[in-house]
Amino acid sequence: MEKMKLKLLYSDLKSDIDIIERELEKAVDSSSYLINDASLHLLQAGGKRIRPIFVLLGAKFGDYDIEKMKDVAVPLELIHMASLVHDDVIDDSDMRRGRPTVKSQWNNRVAMYTGDFIFARALEYITKLEDPLVHQILARTMVEIVNGEVIQIEDKFRLDQGLKDYFRRIKRKTALLISSSCELGAVAAGVDAKTVRHLKRFGYFVGMSFQIIDDVLDIMATDKELGKPAGSDLLQGNITLPILLLKDDPEMQPYLVKVFAGTLTEAERQNMLQYVRKSHAIEQANRMSDKYLKKALQEIDALPKHPVKKKLRDVALFMGKRKF
Template sequence: MDFHQVYDEYRTDLQEIDTLLKHSVVSENDLLASSSLQLLEAGGKRIRPLFALLCSELGDRVDRERVHTLAASVELVHMASLVHDDVIDDASVRRGHPTVRAQYGNRPAMYTGDFLFARAISLLSSLADTDLHVEMSNAIVRMTEGEIDQIRDFFDLDQSLKNYLRRIERKTALLISVSCSLGATVGGASTSVVSHVRRFGYFTGMAFQIIDDVLDFSGTESVVGKPVGNDLWQGNITYPVLYTAQRTDQGVALRSLISPTMTKEDVAAAVSLVRNSGGIDQAERLAERYLNKALTVLSELEPSDTREALEVVARFVNQRLY
């Protein structure tokens, strides 16, 4: 079994979720409807809905409509966070398409993000389970705290590894963890299984974001969907940069290049230094450690086709090129 086989098995479910997402972004305000639909139609891997679908299979009362609703709500939260993140980062391209802020401006983008958060909460409210709402709302609060942390840490080459890990936990790992735990909850899984997949999702999410940060240096614009070195240019200091700046001979040269006024030439030179410093290898090793933790937690569940599929998706996260 490989990732594409898993994806194909749930393709119909994911299409139903996409339909639900399209209905959720309908608005009488043409700008809100247009900007939200633009982001939705730009595509995406729909990893979070896929995790929710898979983890729901670990329960004994799977209701497809309820699972679809939960998965769409999680994806709307993710979409909202992307819109806000692009404003903070001054990003112009995502998934190979203009960002909402690039096409409509920062203020409409911020309100689009707010609109998507509201739609996510509205959709989730149709599921009468207080625990779902508590976990989701806590996640949104912590994600917001993570965005503030990111602003604080812009261009800071002396921040600690702990700072970086806490930031990516809130930026990415948390919502993947929630996708897994809430999916299992909606599917009627036991408390023990919900706890296991919550931890599995957390470790997988950490690996996911570290690899995402690696791709900013090792990927190509045509595949990743944004310019190489884009995160660095925006001031987002990730682990490959931290390692190079703090622990290699290239650190002094890298520090001389990175600043809020850096040029495209500076970015290109910085990317080259990071690529040649061992920073990418170190980040990949860190992602591998998180993946192994995820697989260890997963191995504690009863063997099943669903457990195997979750392992396949987790391995894809750590090996992907986009």
């Protein structure tokens, strides 16, 4: 339902998104049947295609050409897909969006090579654009994302971390790629430097808000809505904002001890979720998300007058207020 609502927000871009979707299918095609099947499995799991949307919306401020924009949007979505495959290996995740992950359907080795293949395809696609700035931004983005994956491994099951550590992690995990999507779409369309800066900052702020909400929904949504067990982030050792805000709570600590020991029962998982859902942590996390969302909307206000500003605002509000 939420995905349908998002599609309605950018229904006027449907024909261009369809072009990008077909190009993604071509991009994951491989001479290896194994890699081909694994890549298609990931692609067909779907997704909101948020990054391509922001590429197109950013480009609307300049010389919009879908044939050029698809060569920006496709590699950014590929990078996102590749990072998901690697994340599932790191987190030992069996389900994503209600479907078996690549590592679950095949194994860790196939998943890692599939992710590497998709990363490589992203680099191949971006070579179609001659602007060296585009290549520099994409390279910088990929380096930071990989650094983020390593940091995520280092931070697993580590309660002695603060808000700074969390925000640093989600910047690299989510916000950076959304920010780069807005920036690259605008740069490739020849948008002026000041507008590019506002779009880049907008993408960063909306990406931070989006990831905080994602972490809240991992607690608040049902297993069915998530397509995986609620609280999976914590069970996999990822300390998200709601848990970070409760780490010193004496009633929460026994649950954390059992999670880290791998002895948490199903009944205890349900009790833990109920406790977190009723705690101050959820409201605090939502407030932090709202602060980032407000900053994102301020960046939209600073953009030059253009009909697409309303679209940016609508998509940002959807991302910061979604239910799952």
